Amino acid sequence: MQILDGKIVSKAVKLKTKDKTELFKAAGNRAPHLAAILVGSDGASETYVASKVKNCEEVGFKSSLIRFDENINEAELIDAIKKLNTDDSVDGILVQLPLPKQIDEEKIISLINPEKDVDGFHPVSIGKMVQGLPTFIPATPYGILLMLEHYKIETSGKHAVVIGRSNIVGRPISILLSRNTYPGNCTVTVCHSRTTNLKEICLQADIIVAALGIPEFLKADMVKENAVVIDVGITRVKDDTKKSGFALKGDVDFANVAPKCSFITPVPGGVGLMTIAALLMNTFTACENKFK
Numbered sequence: 282m283q284i285l286d287g288k289i290v291s292k293a294v295k296l297k298t299k300d301k302t303e304l305f306k307a308a309g310n311r312a313p314h315l316a317a318i319l320v321g322s323d324g325a326s327e328t329y330v331a332s333k334v335k336n337c338e339e340v341g342f343k344s345s346l347i348r349f350d351e352n353i354n355e356a357e358l359i360d361a362i363k364k365l366n367t368d369d370s371v372d373g374i375l376v377q378l379p380l381p382k383q384i385d386e387e388k389i390i391s392l393i394n395p396e397k398d399v400d401g402f403h404p405v406s407i408g409k410m411v412q413g414l415p416t417f418i419p420a421t422p423y424g425i426l427l428m429l430e431h432y433k434i435e436t437s438g439k440h441a442v443v444i445g446r447s448n449i450v451g452r453p454i455s456i457l458l459s460r461n462t463y464p465g466n467c468t469v470t471v472c473h474s475r476t477t478n479l480k481e482i483c484l485q486a487d488i489i490v491a492a493l494g495i496p497e498f499l500k501a502d503m504v505k506e507n508a509v510v511i512d513v514g515i516t517r518v519k520d521d522t523k524k525s526g527f528a529l530k531g532d533v534d535f536a537n538v539a540p541k542c543s544f545i546t547p548v549p550g551g552v553g554l555m556t557i558a559a560l561l562m563n564t565f566t567a568c569e570n571k572f573k
């Protein structure tokens with residue numbers, strides 16, 4: 282069994298992005314600029330956004346964090362996005378999800394200029410992704426592809442089972458793994474909360490992507506020998522032994538599943554780190570596209 286190490290791969294991706302940014306700036310261009318919008322003060326969202334901002338600094342990007350109160354009304358948020366859309370100094374716009382319930386998430390996302398949609402959530406970005414056209418691929422699925430590529434994992438002709446059908450991970454990774462490219466060319470089965478024979482389907486999988494958000498859901502008796510297991514789960518569970526008061530748990534029962542796998546991602550230290558690295562790549566591309 283080999284660990285798919287998000288620390289190693291994300292570091293390599295970030296270093297490449299940093300080098301490209303230095304060359305880009307040396308050629309007389311300004312630094313790529315990511316603007317992140319955070320509404321409210323949800324603990325997990327705070328952590329993610331802080332990490333995104335910190336990582337931007339690390340690779341030489343500019344970043345702006347725009348914060349709004351939990352009770353913001355939709356019109357104010359729309360106004361902020363419209364301003365960022367027309368601000369030439371901003372290359373990428375990211376609205377951290379989830380948004381409070383008075384705000385229509387789909388409406389907000391669809392207002393982002395697709396050229397600045399570094400999260401790849403805009404319907405135009407998704408449409409292009411489905412058609413295999415160049416576009417921004419959502420950061421977590423993109424991070425998974427980068428990881429498979431780094432470890433040269435064979436995907437062609439493999440049966441990939443994706444558990445979860447969210448717009449952020451499950452749906453896009455299922456489309457990406459079926460594309461006629463590398464990584465890709467998988468036969469993909471998408472499972473979800475209404476799937477009746479999940480265990481039998483998982484047992485047929487060469488590659489499993491667990492993205493349902495239930496800690497330690499995938500058990501050893503659901504995984505065939507030598508499978509590749511990608512754990513996208515990252516749930517905070519109470520843990521008094523930790524200084525923070527919580528521990529991060531994946532969707533996979535790692536201790537029991539890992540010995541059966543050919544490759545497996547840990548949590549933390551796996552896909553989560555790749556998400557940020559992929560976001561940085563998208564932001565660089567958004568900036569580069571502008572100056573082409």
Ligand code: GUN
Pocket residue numbers: 375376377378379400420421449556
């Ligand atoms: N919330 C959970 N994952 C993500 C993500 O990748 N991007 C944004 N904007 N919000 C998220």
